[in-house]
Amino acid sequence: METQKIFNLVILDASGSMGTIYTQALTGVNETLATIRMAQEEHPELQQYVTLASFSAGAHFLNRIYSAKPIAEAHNITCEDYPLLGATALYDAMGTCISELQQKVTHGDRVLVTIITDGYENASRSWSGQQIKSLVQELRQMGWTFTYIGADQDVEMVAGEIGIQNSLRFSANAEETDAMFEKERRSRSKFYSKLCLEKASPCASMVESNDYFADDDEPKAVPHSPKPKKNGLLDR
Numbered sequence: 001m002e003t004q005k006i007f008n009l010v011i012l013d014a015s016g017s018m019g020t021i022y023t024q025a026l027t028g029v030n031e032t033l034a035t036i037r038m039a040q041e042e043h044p045e046l047q048q049y050v051t052l053a054s055f056s057a058g059a060h061f062l063n064r065i066y067s068a069k070p071i072a073e074a075h076n077i078t079c080e081d082y083p084l085l086g087a088t089a090l091y092d093a094m095g096t097c098i099s100e101l102q103q104k105v106t107h108g109d110r111v112l113v114t115i116i117t118d119g120y121e122n123a124s125r126s127w128s129g130q131q132i133k134s135l136v137q138e139l140r141q142m143g144w145t146f147t148y149i150g151a152d153q154d155v156e157m158v159a160g161e162i163g164i165q166n167s168l169r170f171s172a173n174a175e176e177t178d179a180m181f182e183k184e185r186r187s188r189s190k191f192y193s194k195l196c197l198e199k200a201s202p203c204a205s206m207v208e209s210n211d212y213f214a215d216d217d218e219p220k221a222v223p224h225s226p227k228p229k230k231n232g233l234l235d236r
Contacts, residue, residue, distance in 0.1 A: 004199055005047045005109040006069060010034055014054035014063060014116035015088045021177045022084065028181030030076040035185045040071050046192060050074045051101055055093035056086035059124035062093055068104045085124035087115040095127035098135060110195055111144040118151035118172045129161055134161035140208045147212050149180060168208035186213055187213050
């Protein structure tokens, strides 16, 4: 059976403000890992790898938990793996993680990048927003899929500033954080199923679509018109 590598990159905010939803974030990431494991079992033709990093700011802003690890070897994380401190060096985290993963990806591999943050960029030293946007736009044309999940912010605007079309907003409280991770997992499972269908079609386009968070049983939102969802989540 011919297989295809799927690289899952999750970049998780570890700034101090995440403390209000820390338990939900930790649980949600572990449930996301479980979703990837389940996808590996359901779709053995897709070889799942995971890169998981949390970020804050300062000299040691990036915490590399897993780096392109086969999902079978990526165990659930603990509080020791995910400490909180400092500010939000989002651009540096994205630039570093994406650049490192580029060295491992070859033609035909698929990549799903997930950004989860409760605040705005405020501490990057090496990467600018424009540099990140150019990198994201280039990789989207090569089959990479990017999603931006942000708390209490205009996620469509913020994601657009760095070239990302798929975005999801939530409020930084326990209930909405749980709902956000649940929706992300549903979207992730749908994404893997779609890749299986594309794999069976040699003519399928690898260019990223902008419907990652769209529910199959709901009408798609009009572009640039946020549509309220359950639990206050907004789907873009």
